[in-house]
Amino acid sequence: MAVNEHFKAFRTATKLGWQIESNWTDPLLFAVYSVIKPVAASLILVFMYLVITRGKTGTELFAYIYVGNAFYIFVGNVLFGISWVIHDDREHYEMLKYIYLSPIRIYIYLLGRGMAKLFVSAISVAIALVFGALFLKVPLGLFEIDYPYLFGALLIGLAGIIAFGIILAGVCLITARHSGGISEAIAGAFYLLCGVVFPLDVLPGWAQAIGRALPSTYWIEAMRRAALGEKIIGVSQLLGRLSEGELLLVLLGTTIGLVIFSHLFFKWAEQRARHRGLLDQRTNY
Amino acid sequence: MRASALSTNLRAIWARAYVRVVGANRELSWLFFDTFLPLLGTAAYVFIYKAMQAPPEFTGFVILGGAMTAYWMNVLWNMASQFYWEKEMGQLELFLIAPISPMAILLGMALGGMFMTTVRAGAVLILGSLIFGVKFTVQQPLMLALIFFLTMAALYGLGMLFASLFMLYGREAWHLSNLLQEPVYLLSGFYFPVRGLGFWVAAAASLIPLTLGLDGIRQLAFGGRGWGFIPPEWELAILALLSIAFISFARRALRLMEELGKREGRLTLRWQ
Numbered sequence: 156m157a158v159n160e161h162f163k164a165f166r167t168a169t170k171l172g173w174q175i176e177s178n179w180t181d182p183l184l185f186a187v188y189s190v191i192k193p194v195a196a197s198l199i200l201v202f203m204y205l206v207i208t209r210g211k212t213g214t215e216l217f218a219y220i221y222v223g224n225a226f227y228i229f230v231g232n233v234l235f236g237i238s239w240v241i242h243d244d245r246e247h248y249e250m251l252k253y254i255y256l257s258p259i260r261i262y263i264y265l266l267g268r269g270m271a272k273l274f275v276s277a278i279s280v281a282i283a284l285v286f287g288a289l290f291l292k293v294p295l296g297l298f299e300i301d302y303p304y305l306f307g308a309l310l311i312g313l314a315g316i317i318a319f320g321i322i323l324a325g326v327c328l329i330t331a332r333h334s335g336g337i338s339e340a341i342a343g344a345f346y347l348l349c350g351v352v353f354p355l356d357v358l359p360g361w362a363q364a365i366g367r368a369l370p371s372t373y374w375i376e377a378m379r380r381a382a383l384g385e386k387i388i389g390v391s392q393l394l395g396r397l398s399e400g401e402l403l404l405v406l407l408g409t410t411i412g413l414v415i416f417s418h419l420f421f422k423w424a425e426q427r428a429r430h431r432g433l434l435d436q437r438t439n440y
Numbered sequence: 441m442r443a444s445a446l447s448t449n450l451r452a453i454w455a456r457a458y459v460r461v462v463g464a465n466r467e468l469s470w471l472f473f474d475t476f477l478p479l480l481g482t483a484a485y486v487f488i489y490k491a492m493q494a495p496p497e498f499t500g501f502v503i504l505g506g507a508m509t510a511y512w513m514n515v516l517w518n519m520a521s522q523f524y525w526e527k528e529m530g531q532l533e534l535f536l537i538a539p540i541s542p543m544a545i546l547l548g549m550a551l552g553g554m555f556m557t558t559v560r561a562g563a564v565l566i567l568g569s570l571i572f573g574v575k576f577t578v579q580q581p582l583m584l585a586l587i588f589f590l591t592m593a594a595l596y597g598l599g600m601l602f603a604s605l606f607m608l609y610g611r612e613a614w615h616l617s618n619l620l621q622e623p624v625y626l627l628s629g630f631y632f633p634v635r636g637l638g639f640w641v642a643a644a645a646s647l648i649p650l651t652l653g654l655d656g657i658r659q660l661a662f663g664g665r666g667w668g669f670i671p672p673e674w675e676l677a678i679l680a681l682l683s684i685a686f687i688s689f690a691r692r693a694l695r696l697m698e699e700l701g702k703r704e705g706r707l708t709l710r711w712q
Contacts, residue, residue, distance in 0.1 A: 179611040188619050195622040199631055200488065206636040207494045220488065247528070336473035343480035352484055353491040 164259035168267025172236075176271045193228055193279035194286055200224055200352060201291060213292040218383050219390045220352045221293050225283040226378045227351045229276045230316055230371060231342040236272025237265055237320030238338045241327035245436065252435040261425070265324055269317060284382070295382055301399075305381035308403060312374030315410040318417035325417075325424030329431070331438045345371050354391035363393065370409035377402045452540040456548025460518075460556045474510065475563040482506025482564065485631045486572055497662045498632075500576065503568035504661065505630035508654055510561040511595060512624060514553045516617040519599030520606050522549055524613035532607075533708050542694050546603055550596035577663040583672060584660040590679035591653025597686030598649060604693035608706045624648055629655065633667040642669050649682050 177185050204217055211217075245251040254264055287293035323338050330337075345351070348358070348365050349372040355363055366372050376394045379387055380402065388395045397405070428434050482502055489498045526532040535545050568574065578584060606613045627645035628634065634642045634655050645651045646669075656675040659668040669675075701707040 175611075179615055188615065192619060192622055195626045199622065199626045202626070202629075202636050203485070203488060203632045204492065206632045207489070207492045207498070216491065220491075332467065333469055333473075336469065336477070339477050340473060340480070343477050343484075347480050347484045347487070353487045357487050357491045 160258075161260065161263050164263045165267040165270075168259075168264045169270040172240075172268040172271030173274070176275055189275060189278055190282055193225070193283040196228075197221065197224060197283045197286065213294075215387050215390050216354075217291075218293050219354065219379060219387045221287050221291065222284070222295075222379050222382050223351045223375050225280050225287065226375055227346060228279045228283065229273070229313065230345050230351075231339075232272045232276040232279075233269060233313070233316045234320050234323060234342050235338045236276075237269040237317065238323035238327050240265055240268045241324050245434070246438065249435070249437065255434055262321070262421075265321065266317065269320060273313070294386060299384055301381045301384070304399060304403070305378065308374060308377035308381060308406065311403070311406050311410050312371070312378070315370045315374065315406070315413050318410070318413040321417040321421050325421040328421075328424045328428040329433060331436060345369065348372070349375055350391065350394075351375055355393050356391055367393070370406055370413060373397075373402050373406040373409070377406060449540050449544040452538070452544040453548040453551065456545050457552035457555070458548075460549070460552025471560070474560040475567070478506050478509050478560075478564050479568060481509075482568055483571070486568075496575070497667075499572050500569075500574040500662050501633065501658055501667075502631050503565060503572060503574050504658060505625075505654060506568060507561040507565040508650060509625065509630060510557045510564060511554075511592070512628075512630075512650060513621075514557040515595055515599035515602070516620055518553050518556075519546075519549060519596065520602035520620075521613045521617045523603055523607045524609055527708070528710055530708075530710075536698065536707065542698065543600075543691055546600040546690065546694065549603070550600060553599070554592055554596060576661050579660050579663060580672075583676065584657060587653060587656040587660065587672060587676055587679065590676060590683055591649050591657075593683035594649035594679050594686055595653070597683050597690060600690035601686050601693055604690050604697050607694075607697045608701050608704075610709065624650070627651065633658065633669070635667060635669045646678065647682070649679060649686075652679055 179185075180188070200220055201212070204212065204220065208214070208217075241251065244254065254261060284293075284295060288295040319341065320338075323341065326333070326337055348362055349355075349369055350358065350366055355366050355372065358366060372394070376391070376397075377399070380399055394402075482505070485502045485506070486499050489502065523532055526535065535542060569576075606616065609616070625631065627637070627641070628648050628651040629637065629642070629645075630650075634645060634651055637645065642651065652669075652675040655669045656672040656679075659672050698707075
């Protein structure tokens with residue numbers, strides 16, 4: 156299959172994903188919807204912090220928590236966005252079998268559908284960061300951000316999250332009613348174990364060990380370093396020991412491993428789903 | 441209402457509740473996810489307070505808030521959006537042509553949902569309290585039970601109202617339920633005392649029954665009157681009023697939306 160045909164399939168899947176995400180309402184309401192959710196999620200943390208510190212926000216810990224939480228929006232949305240496609244297209248729209256019958260690669264289709272979620276997430280992250288900088292004294296200076304490091308780490312990190320999404324899509328192919336639960340469980344586990352909203356050091360030792368094995372831990376830390384600079388290095392003793400370059404290397408290594416594993420796992424799950432006739436199952440869940 | 445109609449409606453309430461009471465607990469993986477998932481998020485919030493070296497009662501506040509999220513999720517996804525799912529599966533028209541009041545269906549959904557969720561919320565509360573060593577100092581247990589009961593009545597009354605209003609929605613129902621998660625966690629003070637939002641915002645947020653319910657339970661279960669918004673006695677009275685108001689609004693809204701749906705032919709639309 157020619158590259159331009161892959162691109163055409165990818166573009167169509169992205170367009171379809173975007174339509175499903177956004178055309179349930181008018182653009183204005185959709186814009187309001189896109190703003191309210193991330194801001195409200197961030198404000199929960201802000202008020203938790205304000206209640207304890209009695210109104211003080213300009214600290215390193217606050218910036219650490221806020222920025223970690225903002226970038227985490229990608230994790231939950233992209234994981235759910237990619238894996239839910241299998242369930243939605245198989246059970247709800249009953250289209251999955253036709254996708255397999257058409258001359259496109261399922262990978263391309265999943266990536267395209269996930270792209271719409273990624274785009275919505277990017278807007279949410281940007282809104283949360285701008286809100287933090289403008290109203291909550293989060294020290295995000297436009298000219299202080301290390302943009303090459305930010306975009307490099309962002310791309311590697313997103314590749315890792317997409318790989319996790321593909322693994323979950325594989326799980327959804329061979330299960331009937333766990334799609335939502337599994338992706339939420341993985342996203343929730345990342346939120347807790349990767350130290351998204353607190354320094355990893357406050358977790359018990361066994362949980363720290365799991366957190367240190369997950370690529371998202373290094374990704375979130377790398378995003379914080381790129382956005383906030385050296386100010387936050389002392390907040391986590393554990394991750395503070397790693398330099399920016401070391402963080403990026405660990406992230407790259409674990410992401411490559413994850414991408415390979417996700418490919419092998421998805422192929423296995425797909426094979427199993429075909430053998431067991433699961434590609435067009437409908438269970439009303 | 442004649443005796444036979446009453447008995448038919450009571451049977452309808454039981455039948456709709458039965459599906460939730462028995463059916464939901466048959467899928468054990470869901471029981472696991474519904475307990476495990478709120479615990480993960482709740483644990484993260486506990487660790488934020490630990491990182492901030494907050495007073496120990498805040499761990500209890502968070503665990504209680506985490507347990508109560510199960511009720512709000514149930515109201516959003518299994519009450520408000522329920523008629524959307526029923527429409528997708530072709531059940532809504534069956535409910536409406538059956539010789540019963542649609543309110544019986546809503547009440548059955550609410551009672552079944554309340555039972556199903558209490559099992560999950562209880563598990564989160566017990567496990568969370570054990571894991572993080574939460575200490576309860578319960579004052580006035582009767583008042584505490586009354587506040588909880590009236591919170592449930594008002595909350596599921598609100599759920600019945602939402603179900604009526606959402607009845608004609610297609611995918612909007614899914615998105616609106618999604619939208620009402622985080623903002624309500626924020627406004628109702630699921631993870632911090634609602635007083636922290638300031639008096640007027642907290643007063644406006646009191647229209648959501650969980651705001652006053654959570655605040656009252658926290659004051660009575662953790663001796664946290666210093667963090668309370670208004671006295672629990674007032675909260676009890678307001679919750680009683682909210683219960684009556686929401687259930688009666690739900691009844692009117694249901695009648696209105698059913699009529700509108702029939703006129704516009706939207707009661708049987710799928711894949712909107």
